[in-house]
Amino acid sequence: MNFVLDVPQPDPRAEAIPLPAVAVKPVSIGSLVIDPPIFQAPMAGFSNYVYRQVVRDFGGVGLYATEMVSATGFAYQVGGLKECVARLWGVKDEPRPLAVQMWDNDPEALAWACHKLAFEYLVSVVDLNFGCPVRKVSEKAESGSYLLRFPARVGQIVARVVKACAPVPVTAKIRLGCTRDTLTATDVAKAVEDAGAAALTVHGRVASDFFGGRADWNRIAEVKAVLKRIPLIGNGDINSSGAAVAAFQKYGVDGVMIGRAALGRPWLFRQAAQALRGEPVMPEPAPAEQAELLLRHQRLVVGRFGEERGNILMRKYACCYALGRPGAREFRGLASRCGSSVEFEHIVREHFPKDAQCSARHAAGSH
Ligand SMILES: Cc1cc2nc3c(=O)[nH]c(=O)nc-3n(C[C@H](O)[C@H](O)[C@H](O)COP(=O)(O)O)c2cc1C
Numbered sequence: 554m555n556f557v558l559d560v561p562q563p564d565p566r567a568e569a570i571p572l573p574a575v576a577v578k579p580v581s582i583g584s585l586v587i588d589p590p591i592f593q594a595p596m597a598g599f600s601n602y603v604y605r606q607v608v609r610d611f612g613g614v615g616l617y618a619t620e621m622v623s624a625t626g627f628a629y630q631v632g633g634l635k636e637c638v639a640r641l642w643g644v645k646d647e648p649r650p651l652a653v654q655m656w657d658n659d660p661e662a663l664a665w666a667c668h669k670l671a672f673e674y675l676v677s678v679v680d681l682n683f684g685c686p687v688r689k690v691s692e693k694a695e696s697g698s699y700l701l702r703f704p705a706r707v708g709q710i711v712a713r714v715v716k717a718c719a720p721v722p723v724t725a726k727i728r729l730g731c732t733r734d735t736l737t738a739t740d741v742a743k744a745v746e747d748a749g750a751a752a753l754t755v756h757g758r759v760a761s762d763f764f765g766g767r768a769d770w771n772r773i774a775e776v777k778a779v780l781k782r783i784p785l786i787g788n789g790d791i792n793s794s795g796a797a798v799a800a801f802q803k804y805g806v807d808g809v810m811i812g813r814a815a816l817g818r819p820w821l822f823r824q825a826a827q828a829l830r831g832e833p834v835m836p837e838p839a840p841a842e843q844a845e846l847l848l849r850h851q852r853l854v855v856g857r858f859g860e861e862r863g864n865i866l867m868r869k870y871a872c873c874y875a876l877g878r879p880g881a882r883e884f885r886g887l888a889s890r891c892g893s894s895v896e897f898e899h900i901v902r903e904h905f906p907k908d909a910q911c912s913a914r915h916a917a918g919s920h
Contacts, residue, residue, distance in 0.1 A: 560876055583720065591613060591614055593605070594618065595620055600620050607849070631669065641653065653680065658695050667723070683728075683741065686763050702737065704741045710748075729773075752808075757772055774805055777804070797809050843874060
């Protein structure tokens with residue numbers, strides 16, 4: 554099986570976007586100062602402790618985020634049979650600032666779990682998910698993007714969690730609405746702000762898009778117009794440092810969040826931070842360095858998850874690292890069947906795409 558995510562790739566034909574005349578300011582989330590105002594997106598199945606560690610080695614992220622965690626699942630595991638939640642692995646010990654993202658539709662379950670995260674796990678930010686389009690979360694559990702139909706309900710949930718976590722800031726992440734015919738983002742944004750949240754992230758798609766089409770940044774900008782007090786973080790399809798700069802320049806957001814494009818290019822955050830500061834942007838690591846990075850990533854994952862599970866988990870990252878590079882198809886075919894560390898190392902050393910020409914374009918790509 555080939556693990557190919559629909560990852561936004563830079564358009565190699567695009568001109569590099571001019572750097573901003575005025576450097577972008579840090580963003581405040583409650584009393585936290587996020588500098589640079591670049592956010593690593595929460596990504597279930599991907600943004601685990603090892604991924605955050607790999608990204609942290611390059612820098613450029615102002616606020617890191619876990620994968621989303623179910624509040625009900627958290628209560629069951631922490632209060633009951635298991636001692637910890639797999640998706641919270643590393644959270645207690647890793648550097649701050651760090652956001653943990655939670656989902657549920659029950660204000661009390663969320664309040665209980667988020668309070669624990671704020672005061673026992675000492676997380677910097679509690680983020681609430683109102684954007685997940687996956688059936689198990691939305692339609693079945695009436696959570697995530699399902700709640701975008703009910704701005705008042707979103708407001709009640711946020712208010713309850715804010716009360717439970719104060720003074721730890723609570724933020725929310727939403728999509729534009731459930732469908733193109735029901736764009737509720739501005740109403741939800743007002744409800745989130747009125748409920749005392751400290752920031753709002755908007756992914757410029759509706760739930761029914763999943764990841765299809767393009768993020769609508771004009772709609773993201775419309776949300777900015779209704780927020781009076783809290784910062785807006787724009788999200789969707791940022792695939793290069795130039796695209797990050799353009800998001801600030803063209804759409805007036807206070808921060809940007811990057812997800813898929815950085816899964817195989819964890820240095821993208823650093824490039825974006827350099828571009829925002831008006832500094833020269835570091836070139837991509839050479840293919841040989843990328844291969845070494847992938848091997849380091851694999852060792853960390855296997856160290857945590859063991860030989861079998863770790864190597865299975867690495868298949869999807871390996872595919873991301875190779876994406877968009879000449880020879881990626883062959884590499885993906887091999888990596889997707891790999892089951893041991895010895896085999897993984899052999900495949901990476903022998904078959905990781907070596908052509909740097911395509912890679913160099915990534916640094917200057919566009920939105
Ligand atoms: C595999 C995958 C898992 C995701 N998991 C989450 C999640 O746990 N919480 C969340 O708010 N968004 C999640 N997202 C959405 C991303 O955070 C982000 O909003 C989306 O990918 C758009 O940004 P991008 O174009 O930079 O990737 C996920 C996306 C993908 C592709």
